[in-house]
Amino acid sequence: MDLKAHWENVYHTKRPDEVSWTQPIPETSLKTIRSWNIPKSAAIIDVGGGDSMLPDFLLNEGYENITVLDISAAAIDRVKERLGANADKINFVVSNILDFTPTEKFDVWHDRAAFHFLTDPNDIAKYVTITEKYIEPNGKMMIATFSTQGPLKCSGLTIHQYDPQTLAETFSIGFTPIDHHFENHRTPFNTEQNFLFASFKRKER
Secondary structure: OOHHHHHHHHHHHOOHHHOOOOOOOOHHHHHHHHHOOOOOOOEEEEEOOOOOOHHHHHHHOOOOEEEEEEOOHHHHHHHHHHHHHHHHHEEEEEOOHHHOOOOOOEEEEEEEOOHHHOOOHHHHHHHHHHHHHHEEEEEEEEEEEEEOOOOOEEOOEEOOOEOHHHHHHHOOOOEEEEEEEEEEEEOOOOOEEEEEEEEEEEOOO
16 A cells, blocks of 8 residues: 555545544643653654644744654645644654654654554564654653554554553663553544553663
8 A cells, every 4th residue: 555645645535523533632742741841942753743733732832843744745734724824833744754864863752643553563663763763862752552442443554552561662672661541532523542652761872
């Protein structure tokens, strides 16, 4: 399957209230980032951000160095249109995360419902390597995936479920777990999806 074509089609044909991952307020993500007490100048990346509202809220809270990455140009265009003039304050990147070669490292790596689309062990390993390379020592990472009690598919694609132990083991070489919790996300269709939210600290080299 051509993943880029798949996601371009999704964002060209479906409104936010027609996709399961929509959150009017990304409360858990914001609470987690606030708890880290990072400076407003910290480099933050939202991986697979789609047309998430997270950059809007981060800008409103005064964060100054925000990157949003998504494989879909249509998703990025939606965010730019929504933000208007504020879009100039965001660094937008259209790329598959597995092809991402940034020129800077990040203090905060945020991924809600992108990592779990990687099901090939080689792709998972490549993602892990990218996080180890581009997250600053002592930087923070939040990964949210479908839990073992969550769905097996999303947007017609098979996903990889995780429990806290397997997710921690996946990132164990470069990261120390901070905490985790489970959360039921209520979709626009009034169904529930069980997520695992886990946060990590990049080990010092």
